[in-house]
Amino acid sequence: MNDIHDELVRIVGAAYVSRAGEELYLYGRDQGVQPPGRPDYVVLPATTEEVRRIVLLAGENGVPVVPMGGGLVLSGLTVPLKGGIVLDMKRMNRILEVNELSHYCVVEAGTTQGALQAYLARRHPALKHSVPDAPPVATIAGNVAIHGSGHLSQSEGGFHSEMVTGLEVVLPTGEVCRLGSCSTVDKWFSRAPLPDLAGLFLGWNGTTGVITKVGMKLFPSFPLKDVLMFMTEDIDAVPEVISRIVSTEMGEDITFFVTPKPAYFDGFQMTNVHIVARTPREMKLRQALVRESVQPYLDRKEAGFLPLPAHMKVNLLAAPQKSLSEFADIRKGGGFEYVGSIMPVESIPGAYRAGLGIAARNGVTYSMGARVVGRGHAVMFYYAFPFNRADEAELQSVRHALEAANRAALDLGGIPWKTEVAGQRMILARMDPATVALMERLRALLDPNGIMNPGNWEVAP
Amino acid sequence: MTELRWNPDICAACETVDCLEKCQYVRYSPEQARGERDRLIRGEETAILTDCVTCYACEEYCPHHNHPFYLIVERQEELGIHPVPKPIEKSQVLMMGPKGRIVPEAVRTPVINLCYFPMMKGAIRGRLLGDASVIVGSDIFCNLMFLHFARNSTIRERLPQMIRNIMTHYLTPGGVDELVCYHDECYGTYTSWAPAFGIDVPFRPVHFFDFLNRRLEALAGQIKPLGLKAAYQRPCSNRLCPETDAWVDAIFEKIGVERTEREFDHGNALCCGGVMEAQQRFELAESNRERNIADMKASGATMAVFNCPFCFFTLAEKAAQAGLMPVMMSDLCHMALGD
Numbered sequence: 001m002n003d004i005h006d007e008l009v010r011i012v013g014a015a016y017v018s019r020a021g022e023e024l025y026l027y028g029r030d031q032g033v034q035p036p037g038r039p040d041y042v043v044l045p046a047t048t049e050e051v052r053r054i055v056l057l058a059g060e061n062g063v064p065v066v067p068m069g070g071g072l073v074l075s076g077l078t079v080p081l082k083g084g085i086v087l088d089m090k091r092m093n094r095i096l097e098v099n100e101l102s103h104y105c106v107v108e109a110g111t112t113q114g115a116l117q118a119y120l121a122r123r124h125p126a127l128k129h130s131v132p133d134a135p136p137v138a139t140i141a142g143n144v145a146i147h148g149s150g151h152l153s154q155s156e157g158g159f160h161s162e163m164v165t166g167l168e169v170v171l172p173t174g175e176v177c178r179l180g181s182c183s184t185v186d187k188w189f190s191r192a193p194l195p196d197l198a199g200l201f202l203g204w205n206g207t208t209g210v211i212t213k214v215g216m217k218l219f220p221s222f223p224l225k226d227v228l229m230f231m232t233e234d235i236d237a238v239p240e241v242i243s244r245i246v247s248t249e250m251g252e253d254i255t256f257f258v259t260p261k262p263a264y265f266d267g268f269q270m271t272n273v274h275i276v277a278r279t280p281r282e283m284k285l286r287q288a289l290v291r292e293s294v295q296p297y298l299d300r301k302e303a304g305f306l307p308l309p310a311h312m313k314v315n316l317l318a319a320p321q322k323s324l325s326e327f328a329d330i331r332k333g334g335g336f337e338y339v340g341s342i343m344p345v346e347s348i349p350g351a352y353r354a355g356l357g358i359a360a361r362n363g364v365t366y367s368m369g370a371r372v373v374g375r376g377h378a379v380m381f382y383y384a385f386p387f388n389r390a391d392e393a394e395l396q397s398v399r400h401a402l403e404a405a406n407r408a409a410l411d412l413g414g415i416p417w418k419t420e421v422a423g424q425r426m427i428l429a430r431m432d433p434a435t436v437a438l439m440e441r442l443r444a445l446l447d448p449n450g451i452m453n454p455g456n457w458e459v460a461p
Numbered sequence: 462m463t464e465l466r467w468n469p470d471i472c473a474a475c476e477t478v479d480c481l482e483k484c485q486y487v488r489y490s491p492e493q494a495r496g497e498r499d500r501l502i503r504g505e506e507t508a509i510l511t512d513c514v515t516c517y518a519c520e521e522y523c524p525h526h527n528h529p530f531y532l533i534v535e536r537q538e539e540l541g542i543h544p545v546p547k548p549i550e551k552s553q554v555l556m557m558g559p560k561g562r563i564v565p566e567a568v569r570t571p572v573i574n575l576c577y578f579p580m581m582k583g584a585i586r587g588r589l590l591g592d593a594s595v596i597v598g599s600d601i602f603c604n605l606m607f608l609h610f611a612r613n614s615t616i617r618e619r620l621p622q623m624i625r626n627i628m629t630h631y632l633t634p635g636g637v638d639e640l641v642c643y644h645d646e647c648y649g650t651y652t653s654w655a656p657a658f659g660i661d662v663p664f665r666p667v668h669f670f671d672f673l674n675r676r677l678e679a680l681a682g683q684i685k686p687l688g689l690k691a692a693y694q695r696p697c698s699n700r701l702c703p704e705t706d707a708w709v710d711a712i713f714e715k716i717g718v719e720r721t722e723r724e725f726d727h728g729n730a731l732c733c734g735g736v737m738e739a740q741q742r743f744e745l746a747e748s749n750r751e752r753n754i755a756d757m758k759a760s761g762a763t764m765a766v767f768n769c770p771f772c773f774f775t776l777a778e779k780a781a782q783a784g785l786m787p788v789m790m791s792d793l794c795h796m797a798l799g800d
Contacts, residue, residue: 233548264556268548284747291743297546298741304546307738309774 004061008043008085011053016044016091027068027086031328032337033387033399034076034420039066039086046091048168048176048212055210056174058085059449065172066453067206069142070112072134074337075420077146077205081455087210089139096213097188098124103218104165105129106188109141109211113320116140120218128152128221130160131319133371141211146418147203147342149373149380151253151274151319154246156219158374161202165190166215169201172208172447180215188215200442205424206453208446222276224283227316228290230271232303235349238269241303242345244293245273246376250286252276253319256379257369258352259327269352270306272316324384327367331386337398338384339405339423343414345372351381354408358383362401364394380417381409421455428459463617463658465535469502471527480519480529485731486745487512501529501536509533510542514740515609516732517700520653528657530608530700537611545739550610557606559619560599563626568594568635571672574627576644577602578770584643584791587800588683589676593641600626603650605698609736613658620650620660632664639665641672643791645768649701669768670708673794677715684797686717689764691793692757692785693720694776695730696769703728712790716797721760725753735775750776754783764788 008017018024019041029036040063045051058065064084071078071088080086089110097106098120107116113129114136120127130152132143143150148160157163166180166188177183179198180191191198201208230245232238238256245251253274260266273290277283297303308316315322328336343351348370359366365386370379383405387398406416406423410430416423428436436459443457481487481494487509489497500507510533519529537543543550557577573590575581575597585595601623607615632640642648651666677684693709706727713720725731731753734746757765757780765780767773768790777787788796 231546231548231552233551262556264552266555268552288743291741301543301546302548304549304741305738305743306549306552307735307775310778 004057004063005041007057008041008054011050011057012043012045016046018042027071027080027088029079030071030074030076031335032074032076032420033335033395033402034079037080038083039080040083041085042088043085044088044091048092048170051087051092051170051210051212052174052176054085054087055170055172055451058451059172059174062449063451064454065210065451067210069110069139069145070134070137072138073142073146073418075418075423077418077420077453077456081421081453084451089141089210089212092212095119098127098218099187099189100124100127102187102189103127103220104189104215105218106166106182106213106215107140108213109139111140112136113138113140113143117319120221124218126221127218129216129218130156130163132160133319133321133324135325136320140216141214144214144216145202145204145206145211149371152219154254154372154374154376155249155252157217158377160216163217164198164202164214165217166213167198167201167211168213169209169211172449172452176212182215200446205418205456207443207456208452222278224277224280225317226275226283226287227308227313228273228275228287229306229308229316230273230294230303231306232269232271232297233267234302235269235352237297237303238271238348238352239345241271241294241297242348242372242379243376245271245290246372248289248293249375250275250289254372255369256348256372257367259367260365261330274317324367327384328386330365331388331394335387335389335395335398336384337387337402338382339402339409339419340380340382340417341405341409341414342373342378342417343381343409343412345376345379347412347414348379348381350412351409351414354412355383355405358401358404358408359385362397362404364397364401381414424457425459428457463660465528465531465613466657466659467528467532471525472498472502472529472532475525477524479522479524481509483522483728484519485729486514486516501532504536504539506540506542510537510540511544513537513544514732514737514742514745515544515697516736517608517697518728518730521700521703521728531613531654531657534608534611534613538613542611545610546741549739550612553610554607554612554615557599557602557604559602559622563598563600563630565630565634566594566596568596568631568637570594570635570637570639571641572596572631572635572637572639573641573643573669573672574601574647576642576647578644581643581770581789584789587795588680588798589673589794589800590791594631594635596627596631601631603647605646605650605654608654609739616650616654617658620655624660624662628663637664639667641667641669643669644770645696645698645702645705648705649698653701668702668705668708670705670712670790673790674708674711674715677712677794677797680798681715683799684716685799687793687797688717690719690721690760690762691764691766692723692760692762693726694733694753694765694767694769694772695726696767696772697732697736698769699730709790712794716794718764718766718793718797721757721762723756723760723762725756733769733772733775735771738775750779754779754785757785758783764793766790766793
C-alpha cells in the first residue's frame, strides 16, 4: 500500500494525497443516513492527466476509485463502499470558456455552482446557468452526473444532464475521451448529431469513468424577476394547476411545496411560479397569462395567489433556495437526507399522501415538494427528512422512512433519484432484465477491472 | 355571541344610499343601489356582496353611522360568500391567530400598541417616542383585518380575549388606562367595531396621530421644519375614524410639511390594492396603484407618507420607482426632530 501512496504523491504532490485518519473519517461519510465507509486515500488531482494516471494506477492495483464533487449527494454515492481512493475533484475548478453567442460554457469538473454563478454575474451578466437548490459548493459535474435539476429546468430544457453540450471523461482504462461536438471540432456547442455517448457517464453514479470537463448550456439572464405563490387545499388539483401554468410557457421555474411548519401552511399546497422579463410591460403580460391560466380555480374561490411581501419574494427568488438548507438544520445535530423521485406530474397527489403516511408512521419531521422539469414532462418530487445524527433512534426512523419513500415512489410510477445502494437495487429489481443486462455489459466493457465506485448499480452485493 | 347593532329602519328610510352611491368601486344607478340596500336588509344574496372590495369607505359615507360595511360583512359570512379564496382565508386565520406566547411586561404611560407589526418596533424611539412602552403581537392583535375576509365571527371570537390580555398583562398591572393605537386598524376596532358589536373596551383608545400631535407640540422648540411636500396615503381603517384625518394636517403643519392637494385623498382616498390582490382582482389592484402613485406624483409631492404598514409594504416600491420617497408618518416626525 505504501507503493500506491508513494505513486499518488508522485502524481499529485504530497499536499494533495492524504491517508490521515481524520480526513479518511470525513471522506468516508456524507450528511445522510447511509453507513460510513473508509477510504484508503483521499486524492485531489489538478489536471486531466493526473486523473488519467491515478485511474491507471488504480486499475493496475485493483484499487476502487470514487469520484467526488461537492460531496453533497446525501445518499452515500461518494461513500467508498469498498475502500480505495476518493478522488476529490475540487482543485479542477477552472472556467475554461464562455461562448456568449452560442450560449455555452466549458468548465473543469470541480467547478462549483457558486463559482460559475458569480463568474457569469460578473463577466457575462446577460447569461446564467441553471442552479440546483444545493449549497453553492455543489459542483457542475457532480450535479449533471446525477441528473440534477435546477431553476431553469422547467423553462430551458429539463434535467441538467440534458443541458450538457459535451464531456471530457477519463475511462477506467485510462483513455481520455471527448464526447459531443468537442470530439470532432474544437467547439463544445452540442452533443448532436453524433452518437450520444455522454449518456454512458450520466446517471451512472461514477461507475463508468471520471468526468473531467463539462460543456453546459447557458441561458439569457433577465433583469426583472417576480414570483407568484398559488395556494390550494386540494392536492388532487395540483397536477392540473401545474399543467395549466406550464402550458402558458410564462414561468421560468415552477416548484411545489408542502410543509407542516409554519402551521399556517399545514394542509395547504403551494405552487411557486417564477417569472422573468425584460421590461415591466412584459412582466405584467406574463403575470396576467399565468393568473388567467388558473382562472376557474379563482372564480370558484378554491385556490388563489397569495399576496407576498417584498422580503418573502426576495427569499423565494434566490437561486439556490435557502429554505431547504435551513429546513435541513431544523432538528440540529447535522443530519439531513431526502428522497428525490423523478415521476410524472399526475403522481404528485399519490406521492404527497404516501409522504404524509410515511412521516406519521415513522414519527419524523418532513418537508415535501417538487420541481417541474421540462415543460411538465416530469417532476422531481422530494421527501426531505432532517434528523439529529446523535440520536440513533431518530436515525433509524429516517432510514425506514427513506426506504418506504423509495418503495412508494416506484409504486406510484416514479423512479428514485440519485438513490443509495438499497434504492438502486430496488430499481434494478423492477427494471427490464434486458436493460439490466445491457447496463452490466456496458459497465464490464468500460471498467473491466471493476474499480469505479464499486457497490453502485450492482444487482448483487 | 355579540350582535351587530344595526338599525334596519334607518337603512330602509335612507334617501341617499350614500354607502353604495359614493362607493368608488361599484357603479350602481340610484334604483339599483336601493335594490341592493333592500336585499341587504332582507339578508338576501345580492351583487354588492361579491362586488365589494372591502375598502371600509361606506362606514364613513353613511350619514347615519348605521354600519353598512359591517352589515355587508355580516351578510357575506351568513351567505357563505368568500371575498378571498378559501385556502388563503383559512391560512390567514391560522397565521394571525393568538399564539399564547404573551410575556407579561411592566408598562407605564404612554403605552403604544403596535398591533401585529413587530417589525415596526424600531419606529418607537428618540425624543418623540423613546419613553413609551410597547406592546405587540398575536395575543393583543385586534384581528380587524378579518373584515376583508367576511369573518366578523373571527373578530368576535378573538377580540374579547385580546382585550383581556391587554388589560391583564399590561394596563391593569401598570395602572394605565389609555392605549395609544399605532395602527388605525386598532383604533377603529376599539372606537367603532367594538361598540357596534357591543363589546366593552375598558381602556381609552388614543389615536397615534393624536398622540404624535401632542408630543410634537411639547417638542415644538426642537423641530426643524422639513420644508417638504408630501402625499398622504389614507388607509382603509381610517374610514372607521374619519375625524382623525385632520390630525395629519396638524402634524404636517408642525413639522413643516405640506399635504399636497390631490384627487385620491380624504374621502376619495384609494385602497392601496393589497387586499384587492388577495381577492384576486389583480387588474383593479394594479390600476389602483398606478392611479394612486400617478396622482401623488402629479400633486407635486416628493414623499409618500403612510401610517398603515400594510399600505407601505404594498405601495412603497412603486412610490420609490416613481421618484417618491416612501416614509412612515412616525419616521417623518423623527426626521423633523433630527432623530
